Amino acid sequence: MDRFFMRRARAVQYLLDRRREWLARVEAAKTGSVEFESQQLDLIDSLVRDVRAGRVHAFKLDHPTAVEVFVSD
Structure with missing residues (x-):
C-alpha cells in the first residue's frame, strides 16, 4: 500500500x-x-465532500490500487 501526505486541495484533486x-x-x-x-463512485463522492469540509484527515482506497492518504491544511 502506498502512503501519501497531501494538502487538502491536492487530496480533493486526487479524489x-x-x-x-x-x-x-x-x-x-x-x-x-x-x-x-457505482459503490466506489458513491464512496469517492462522499470523501470529496468530507475532505473539502475538513471532516476527514486521512482516507484509504483499495481499488484499483491500495493507497492511504493523509490530509494536511
Whole structure:
C-alpha cells in the first residue's frame, strides 16, 4: 500500500481524478453489472465532500490500487 501526505486541495484533486477513472470504467462497461463501480463512485463522492469540509484527515482506497492518504491544511 502506498502512503501519501497531501494538502487538502491536492487530496480533493486526487479524489476527483480517481472519480474520473471510475466513470470511464462505467462508461466502458456497456453491458453487465456496474454495481461495484457505482459503490466506489458513491464512496469517492462522499470523501470529496468530507475532505473539502475538513471532516476527514486521512482516507484509504483499495481499488484499483491500495493507497492511504493523509490530509494536511
